Amino acid sequence: MQRIYTFRNRLLPSAILMLVLAAAPMSAHATSKEIIELQTQVQQLLDMVQRIQSTLDTRFGVLQNLAQQTADNANQMSTTVTALQQKIAAQNDATNGKQDAISGQVQSLNDSVDELKSRIAKLDKSIQDLQTQLQNIQNPPATAPPVANGAAPVVSPSAGSAGGEQTPPLNETFQAGIRDYNAAKYDVAQGEFQDVLHYYPLDDLAGDAQFYLGEIAYREQKFSDAVKAYNAVLEGFSGNHKAPAAQLRKGLALMALNKKEAGVTELRMLIKRHPQTPEAAQARTKLNALGVRIVPTTTSKQ
Secondary structure (H helix, E strand, O other): OHHHHHHHHHHHHHHHHHHHHHHOOOOOOOOHHHHHHHHHHHHHHHHHHHHHHHHHHHHHHHHHHHHHHHHHHHHHHHHHHHHHHHHHHHHHHHHHHHHHHHHHHHHHHHHHHHHHHHHHHHHHHHHHHHHHHHHHHHOOOOOOOOOOOOOOOOOOHHHHHHHHOOOOOHHHHHHHHHHHHHOOOHHHHHHHHHHHHHHOOOOHHHHHHHHHHHHHHHHOOOHHHHHHHHHHHHHHOOOOOOHHHHHHHHHHHHHHOOOHHHHHHHHHHHHHHOOOOHHHHHHHHHHHHHOOOOOOOOOOOO
């Protein structure tokens, strides 16, 4: 394009110069025929220049039209790409939302499975206790032989040890454990809570006792033991009212063990499982303080 403009700019001055020379007075020796031929050549040259200029103008117009079309196509392509990017972003958001919903449903299913496992374990324990009672009924202990001549009865060591063990009362034992726990008598309280678990494993207070065993270990900064105790609550007593607190304390104990990722996972699971509890609010506060993104909870339609 630049070369065309340069050629035209050089050709026009030359043609004008020749036209001026043609109009100038001719030499006395020039004949009229030569003047006519010269004028004819100049006219032809001017016609050629005009044709070239017309051709250049036409091509320049075509190039301008092509340039405009190219610019329009580029704008349309840019608009199309922008719309496509927005569509992809919207699809990604929708996909993330569906993944969160599926994750919540899977978690709810896992909770149901855990609760079912807990119930099955309790049923197995009940069956074992019944079998033990049946065996005791079918095989009663041997009675002592009659005492002759006023002699003292002979008591076998095994019978004495079996008859000497007494089951402690449930509520009194549990409340004693709470009092000793609040008084920081952790060794005594631990024994009392273990008695509740041993003698009343199927009672609701057994889940509470297991939770306080975790609390004792947490206060004594035995965080590994605390995690195990809280796990026992979540796995064996998932329907217990202490389950949200156990999961919260488990997450904090894991963080105290420098297992931040595992602790964050526990707090997120707590928010999904029990979103309306005070423990879930504490978990959100902790995650916000750590700068961790909280996955929004999803509600399933019944």
